[in-house]
Amino acid sequence: MAQKPSIPKGTRDFSPLEVEKRTYIIEIIKQQFKLFGFQPIETPSFENSDTLMGKYGEEGDRLIFKILNSGDYLSKIDDALYTAKDSLKMTSKISEKALRYDLTVPFARYVVQHQNEIDFPFKRYQIQPVWRADRPQKGRFREFYQCDADVVGSNSLLQEVEFIQLYDRIFTQLGLDGVTIKMNNRKILSGIAEVIGASDKLIDFTVALDKLDKIGEAGVKKEMMEKGISETTIQKVQPLFNFEGTNDEKIAQLKKLLQDSEEGSAGVEELAYITSFIKTMPLTTATLTLDVTLARGLNYYTGAIFEVAAPDTVKMGSVGGGGRYDDLTGIFGLKNISGVGVSFGLDRIYLVLEELGLFPQTVTATSKALFINFGDKESLYALQTIERLRVEGITVELYPDSAKMKKQMGYADKRSIPFVILAGTKEIEGENFTVKNMQSGVQETLNFSELKAILTQ
Amino acid sequence: MAQKPSIPKGTRDFSPLEVEKRTYIIEIIKQQFKLFGFQPIETPSFENSDTLMGKYGEEGDRLIFKILNSGDYLSKIDDALYTAKDSLKMTSKISEKALRYDLTVPFARYVVQHQNEIDFPFKRYQIQPVWRADRPQKGRFREFYQCDADVVGSNSLLQEVEFIQLYDRIFTQLGLDGVTIKMNNRKILSGIAEVIGASDKLIDFTVALDKLDKIGEAGVKKEMMEKGISETTIQKVQPLFNFEGTNDEKIAQLKKLLQDSEEGSAGVEELAYITSFIKTMPLTTATLTLDVTLARGLNYYTGAIFEVAAPDTVKMGSVGGGGRYDDLTGIFGLKNISGVGVSFGLDRIYLVLEELGLFPQTVTATSKALFINFGDKESLYALQTIERLRVEGITVELYPDSAKMKKQMGYADKRSIPFVILAGTKEIEGENFTVKNMQSGVQETLNFSELKAILTQ
Numbered sequence: 012m013a014q015k016p017s018i019p020k021g022t023r024d025f026s027p028l029e030v031e032k033r034t035y036i037i038e039i040i041k042q043q044f045k046l047f048g049f050q051p052i053e054t055p056s057f058e059n060s061d062t063l064m065g066k067y068g069e070e071g072d073r074l075i076f077k078i079l080n081s082g083d084y085l086s087k088i089d090d091a092l093y094t095a096k097d098s099l100k101m102t103s104k105i106s107e108k109a110l111r112y113d114l115t116v117p118f119a120r121y122v123v124q125h126q127n128e129i130d131f132p133f134k135r136y137q138i139q140p141v142w143r144a145d146r147p148q149k150g151r152f153r154e155f156y157q158c159d160a161d162v163v164g165s166n167s168l169l170q171e172v173e174f175i176q177l178y179d180r181i182f183t184q185l186g187l188d189g190v191t192i193k194m195n196n197r198k199i200l201s202g203i204a205e206v207i208g209a210s211d212k213l214i215d216f217t218v219a220l221d222k223l224d225k226i227g228e229a230g231v232k233k234e235m236m237e238k239g240i241s242e243t244t245i246q247k248v249q250p251l252f253n254f255e256g257t258n259d260e261k262i263a264q265l266k267k268l269l270q271d272s273e274e275g276s277a278g279v280e281e282l283a284y285i286t287s288f289i290k291t292m293p294l295t296t297a298t299l300t301l302d303v304t305l306a307r308g309l310n311y312y313t314g315a316i317f318e319v320a321a322p323d324t325v326k327m328g329s330v331g332g333g334g335r336y337d338d339l340t341g342i343f344g345l346k347n348i349s350g351v352g353v354s355f356g357l358d359r360i361y362l363v364l365e366e367l368g369l370f371p372q373t374v375t376a377t378s379k380a381l382f383i384n385f386g387d388k389e390s391l392y393a394l395q396t397i398e399r400l401r402v403e404g405i406t407v408e409l410y411p412d413s414a415k416m417k418k419q420m421g422y423a424d425k426r427s428i429p430f431v432i433l434a435g436t437k438e439i440e441g442e443n444f445t446v447k448n449m450q451s452g453v454q455e456t457l458n459f460s461e462l463k464a465i466l467t468q
Numbered sequence: 469m470a471q472k473p474s475i476p477k478g479t480r481d482f483s484p485l486e487v488e489k490r491t492y493i494i495e496i497i498k499q500q501f502k503l504f505g506f507q508p509i510e511t512p513s514f515e516n517s518d519t520l521m522g523k524y525g526e527e528g529d530r531l532i533f534k535i536l537n538s539g540d541y542l543s544k545i546d547d548a549l550y551t552a553k554d555s556l557k558m559t560s561k562i563s564e565k566a567l568r569y570d571l572t573v574p575f576a577r578y579v580v581q582h583q584n585e586i587d588f589p590f591k592r593y594q595i596q597p598v599w600r601a602d603r604p605q606k607g608r609f610r611e612f613y614q615c616d617a618d619v620v621g622s623n624s625l626l627q628e629v630e631f632i633q634l635y636d637r638i639f640t641q642l643g644l645d646g647v648t649i650k651m652n653n654r655k656i657l658s659g660i661a662e663v664i665g666a667s668d669k670l671i672d673f674t675v676a677l678d679k680l681d682k683i684g685e686a687g688v689k690k691e692m693m694e695k696g697i698s699e700t701t702i703q704k705v706q707p708l709f710n711f712e713g714t715n716d717e718k719i720a721q722l723k724k725l726l727q728d729s730e731e732g733s734a735g736v737e738e739l740a741y742i743t744s745f746i747k748t749m750p751l752t753t754a755t756l757t758l759d760v761t762l763a764r765g766l767n768y769y770t771g772a773i774f775e776v777a778a779p780d781t782v783k784m785g786s787v788g789g790g791g792r793y794d795d796l797t798g799i800f801g802l803k804n805i806s807g808v809g810v811s812f813g814l815d816r817i818y819l820v821l822e823e824l825g826l827f828p829q830t831v832t833a834t835s836k837a838l839f840i841n842f843g844d845k846e847s848l849y850a851l852q853t854i855e856r857l858r859v860e861g862i863t864v865e866l867y868p869d870s871a872k873m874k875k876q877m878g879y880a881d882k883r884s885i886p887f888v889i890l891a892g893t894k895e896i897e898g899e900n901f902t903v904k905n906m907q908s909g910v911q912e913t914l915n916f917s918e919l920k921a922i923l924t925q
Binding site (some may be wrong): 022026046074081121329406412422 | 472473474475476479481483484487488491502504505507508509510511513514516519530531533534535536537538540541542543545550553554555556558559562563564565567577578580581582587589591592597599601611622623624626627629630633637745748749800801833834835847848849852855857858861863864865866868869879882883
């Protein structure tokens with residue numbers, strides 16, 4: 012019996028229309044990456060296991076897909092280890108390669124490996140799939156694309172300014188007006204923890220604060236107290252719970268709040284620098300907002316932290332994120348290379364554009380016209396015309412078999428091909444074409460240049 | 469100590485320029501696939517193992533990369549099996565997924581799985597990486613792209629005609645004039661074996677004949693005799709060893725040679741049909757040649773067989789191949805769906821274009837101009853100008869740090885950025901820009917529209 016075909020859970024087939032829509036998004040992202048001076052690189056789908064393992068924490072290690080060694084991989088395992096039958100210990104013996112888990116670690120590896128060929132600062136973008144053995148659920152897949160742009164080798168805050176502009180331009184180009192670019196700074200968070208005397212509880216404190224819009228002020232305070240942060244301490248940061256106003260007003264408040272923390276003040280300076288540039292060069296459709304509750308990626312970001320929220324009209328998590336990390340390549344032996352980067356969430360952007368009906372009508376996976384197949388002689392006339400149209404960049408097809416008219420028309424209809432061209436003996440003699448508009452049903456006889464004109468409309 | 473970074477053997481990092489060159493080729497292929505009415509699909513990088521295993525022969529099974537199950541994968545293995553320590557038997561117990569080996573089997577799986585959403589005939593293209601645990605060697609990699617276009621659900625030979633045109637158009641667009649599209653037909657080969665009474669030795673016979681251009685007439689005859697084909701038998705196909713002339717002349721010879729074989733005659737008819745169309749619609753730069761020694765993919769092709777040879781000026785194997793297979797989807801339970809398709813060899817095409825210097829100069833991974841960074845005030849002026857240029861589609865960068873002039877100029881030079889823009893206090897006052905042509909060394913002062921003009925040249 013034949014197999015019933017299926018695909019692994021958490022993976023997807025993409026139909027022609029889905030590929031076209033994804034390509035539409037990717038091309039806009041790519042085009043803007045390039046305009047901003049980022050250069051593409053690509054890395055292998057799988058890396059040596061020791062490149063990836065230990066870089067994403069214990070949970071990450073577990074979620075990395077491992078590739079089984081080829082050949083008689085069991086023969087090299089000594090009996091003691093084999094007898095233990097311990098999956099965890101066995102893995103490193105029977106698997107030396109693993110599918111990449113993100114684009115950041117492979118990028119760090121690339122930079123170190125090719126440091127002599129690279130001119131720093133190096134602005135690179137990378138758009139490739141990554142794989143995670145996560146439990147699949149709505150909107151979470153085991154294979155998905157990441158779209159990353161990073162700069163390594165420059166401490167300049169102008170990079171942050173340009174990344175904010177880049178977010179604005181990409182979402183504007185996608186027609187997704189009204190996104191909010193939230194910005195915070197790791198130094199602000201450290202500074203707050205410092206001035207309230209809770210530096211040792213930085214993570215607990217920020218994780219709780221991060222939930223403000225979900226569980227509210229009372230909820231956050233309750234969680235902080237549960238983590239052992241005293242009520243008096245929490246009192247000191249009361250302004251953070253009603254942190255409103257313009258970016259300038261927020262900066263003024265923070266300046267006061269953090270005046271006794273050197274690190275915190277440095278963070279405020281950074282925010283002030285970045286926002287002053289953006290004030291002079293206003294964003295097109297996005298809004299930049301300081302959000303001190305933002306604690307995304309706190310374990311590796313050391314400076315700016317970004318998160319982009321979709322317009323309020325759609326219920327969707329962040330559609331982008333990013334930040335600065337001071338020591339990207341240290342793990343591979345190249346010290347003191349600062350990096351800053353952003354990432355775009357392809358799958359979520361897709362869902363948002365779909366929900367808001369923002370994919371242009373021109374994004375289709377169909378041809379502009381179908382020639383009806385009346386037989387060999389007529390097909391030759393059709394193919395000759397098709398060749399001339401293709402040279403003009405017009406996508407036209409000939410129905411491959413001289414099937415019943417009804418079948419051929421039905422095919423055009425089902426595939427939403429807008430025009431059907433009938434060219435039989437009469438048309439061949441007259442060197443013209445009977446063209447049917449499939450939507451209006453109107454049929455007219457046209458010569459080649461009229462045909463070309465109607466198909467390029 | 470830090471790890472010395474490396475990548476698995478047989479895989480590659482692609483630098484910015486390499487990505488741009490690969491993208492250049494892929495975009496031309498894609499554009500023509502679309503113009504010819506093919507629609508894109510994408511399938512997951514890994515499939516369920518039973519989708520792939522057993523489809524490529526024993527050797528193929530061995531070369532498929534298997535993915536280790538997650539979690540405590542050893543716990544489910546019964547003791548008897550475990551004690552045997554047999555890698556081959558163990559594999560199916562600890563691995564349920566595998567990286568795709570080609571695009572054809574996943575496509576067949578896709579067609580069957582989505583048959584109710586597909587309007588047949590279905591013209592699809594697919595450009596994605598595949599993985600093979602082959603021994604890496606020059607030009608052979610463990611991860612590489614395939615670029616396939618196939619039609620399923622039509623027996624019409626007009627598909628073959630269009631594929632020949634497609635080959636011609638793509639190689640013409642790539643500037644690779646003078647490729648030879650070799651065409652044969654499985655029915656011709658069967659017919660020959662039939663008329664010489666060696667049907668049972670079809671594979672041996674064709675495998676030997678396929679080597680004609682490598683080992684010559686004597687060599688082929690020797691190999692045939694070693695395989696037990698008699699000298700008298702070989703005598704009967706003497707014309708094949710000096711098979712020359714126009715396609716029409718070759719067809720006339722074949723017609724005579726195969727007159728007593730029904731299958732062979734059908735093959736001749738097919739060749740005659742296809743070549744008659746191509747004669748009426750001449751190819752642009754490619755040449756179509758009948759080549760009865762061509763036996764590529766004989767184990768699955770059932771009709772036309774194609775192979776594209778690079779121009780004689782470069783030493784390179786085939787840069788494309790394809791053919792018709794009568795029962796693509798049968799393995800997954802959908803019978804009688806004929807398919808015909810072609811494939812483009814990205815890596816080899818890349819090498820040929822490189823060798824012949826055919827990549828256009830416009831294929832670069834650099835920016836059009838670099839603004840020198842003189843400090844914050846000047847950077848603002850630069851960024852405002854850069855924003856206006858980017859809107860016009862011009863790639864311009866600001867050097868991120870106000871480093872020494874020599875360092876900034878050196879960066880532009882190393883990255884082959886053609887123009888450097890100097891905008892200091894004087895330029896800001898005059899609302900203009902000092903622009904240095906990095907190649908000629910010429911420096912001039914331009915206003916914005918003059919700057920725009922020079923950067924769009």
